[in-house]
Amino acid sequence: xxxxRARTLEEIATTCTPEPLRGEALKVFFxxxxxxxxxxxxxxxxxxxxxxxDNVPKRVLVYGHRGCGKSTELSHFKGEVGGQWLIVDFSVxxxxxxxxxxxxxxxLAISVAMVDQLDKAGAPxxxxxxKRIESFFDEIARTETKSRDAKLDTEAGVxxxxxxxxxxxxxxxxxxxxxxxxxxxxxxxQVHKIRQRPGDLIAAVNNLINAVExxxxxxxKHLLLIVEDLDKIQLAExxxxxxxxxLLLSKLNANVIYTIPIFTFYTADADVIRAHFDxxxxxxxxxxxxxxxxxxxxxxxxKEIILKRVDKAMIDEDAIDLLVRGxxxxxxxxxxxxxxxxxxxxxxxxxxxxxxxxxxLNKVRADLGxxxxxxxxxxxxxxxxxxxxxxxxxxxxxxxxxxxxxxRNDPAVQVLLRSCALIEYNGERWLGVHPLAWxxxxxxxxxxxxxxxxx
Numbered sequence: 001x002x003x004x005r006a007r008t009l010e011e012i013a014t015t016c017t018p019e020p021l022r023g024e025a026l027k028v029f030f031x032x033x034x035x036x037x038x039x040x041x042x043x044x045x046x047x048x049x050x051x052x053x054d055n056v057p058k059r060v061l062v063y064g065h066r067g068c069g070k071s072t073e074l075s076h077f078k079g080e081v082g083g084q085w086l087i088v089d090f091s092v093x094x095x096x097x098x099x100x101x102x103x104x105x106x107x108l109a110i111s112v113a114m115v116d117q118l119d120k121a122g123a124p125x126x127x128x129x130x131k132r133i134e135s136f137f138d139e140i141a142r143t144e145t146k147s148r149d150a151k152l153d154t155e156a157g158v159x160x161x162x163x164x165x166x167x168x169x170x171x172x173x174x175x176x177x178x179x180x181x182x183x184x185x186x187x188x189x190q191v192h193k194i195r196q197r198p199g200d201l202i203a204a205v206n207n208l209i210n211a212v213e214x215x216x217x218x219x220x221k222h223l224l225l226i227v228e229d230l231d232k233i234q235l236a237e238x239x240x241x242x243x244x245x246x247l248l249l250s251k252l253n254a255n256v257i258y259t260i261p262i263f264t265f266y267t268a269d270a271d272v273i274r275a276h277f278d279x280x281x282x283x284x285x286x287x288x289x290x291x292x293x294x295x296x297x298x299x300x301x302x303k304e305i306i307l308k309r310v311d312k313a314m315i316d317e318d319a320i321d322l323l324v325r326g327x328x329x330x331x332x333x334x335x336x337x338x339x340x341x342x343x344x345x346x347x348x349x350x351x352x353x354x355x356x357x358x359x360x361l362n363k364v365r366a367d368l369g370x371x372x373x374x375x376x377x378x379x380x381x382x383x384x385x386x387x388x389x390x391x392x393x394x395x396x397x398x399x400x401x402x403x404x405x406x407x408r409n410d411p412a413v414q415v416l417l418r419s420c421a422l423i424e425y426n427g428e429r430w431l432g433v434h435p436l437a438w439x440x441x442x443x444x445x446x447x448x449x450x451x452x453x454x455x
Contacts, residue, residue: 009343030076063281065420075089086223095177105180133211230260234418316353330423330434373415401449
């Protein structure tokens with residue numbers, strides 16, 4: 001069944017998921033938003049320019065708020081660069097546990113994803129290339145207790161031909177993928193040991209990349225890696241991966257795009273990060289409000305996105321306005337609210353009214369309030385969020401007075417940016433309090449002045 005805008009509540013559950021647009025959904029639902037983000041910058045055009053510039057590998061960082069549309073823009077970018085690339089686009093969440101990520105684990109996930117995509121594109125047949133790939137996985141995936149069996153398996157695979165050797169590669173790759181997914185740190189594991197030798201690991205991964213590049217050159221293509229969802233990691237993990245161990249990712253001998261948390265550019269380490277990567281590209285939030293609370297150009301754009309997914313006849317105009325105002329241009333929250341509406345049992349005529357959106361926004365607001373919290377410490381404890389609420393209230397008071405709350409290096413600001421309670425708008429880089437976070441502060445008893453969003 002082909003996709004089209006929803007005409008019933010049940011269809012909203014399908015058309016309004018907060019997931020990135022891919023495939024047919026990208027063709028049907030995509031709305032161009034570049035000018036509503038920043039008239040002077042276009043993420044996709046910038047990436048095309050970077051990777052078409054010369055034949056030298058580029059390591060590029062893409063950053064922006066969670067839910068601002070990075071993955072959808074990258075999905076559209078893949079379709080624009082043509083057939084010259086084998087694009088390995090994957091989420092680290094496919095291969096790695098949700099917490100405790102390290103730079104070494106990211107490299108191993110890249111290795112698994114490369115072979116997965118190469119297998120889909122057509123297994124290599126050149127024995128020299130096969131052996132180089134097999135050697136990498138044999139070294140990484142085997143354990144001390146099983147190394148003899150692995151060696152025998154390898155010799156058997158070589159003896160019966162290339163297809164069997166490739167099958168052996170896939171078996172070893174599956175072992176590595178399984179261990180990464182379950183976050184194993186068993187000491188006899190080769191994966192555990194290779195993590196302790198990062199210099200050897202980056203050399204091994206680059207050897208693997210070189211072998212894959214040789215295969216692709218014979219096919220008239222080049223390798224492009226897109227590593228997504230690193231923008232969802234915690235502050236400590238981001239520091240470990242992009243500051244302390246940034247050489248592991250920046251020395252990868254391939255064209256690669258890493259998504260990176262927006263809060264990393266609100267730290268004193270921002271210059272250190274930029275110094276080790278070739279470029280960084282910012283995807284701004286769609287600006288629906290000016291600083292005084294009046295509608296900006298992105299206001300109409302978010303309405304267009306909503307009506308691309310939901311038939312205009314089934315939602316009142318004032319309900320759409322409330323949805324735009326209440327979510328502040330955060331597309332993930334737009335779709336989360338619509339998902340809530342689709343499950344409401346008190347709507348019997350498939351028609352969405354302003355009160356239905358208000359009820360849905362209350363649910364999103366509660367979830368957003370829970371997100372405002374300090375990361376857990378190593379011992380599992382967690383500081384109270386009082387300082388976060390005070391910082392957020394300070395920003396709200398300035399905004400209520402029409403004053404600018406500028407970017408600053410502050411751990412509280414970093415946490416608030418991660419939760420989307422604070423939103424960085426446009427190329428001007430001013431910070432606004434999320435409309436629902438403003439309401440949440442008021443519910444806690446904070447005096448934050450008049451709400452400029454009209455909700």
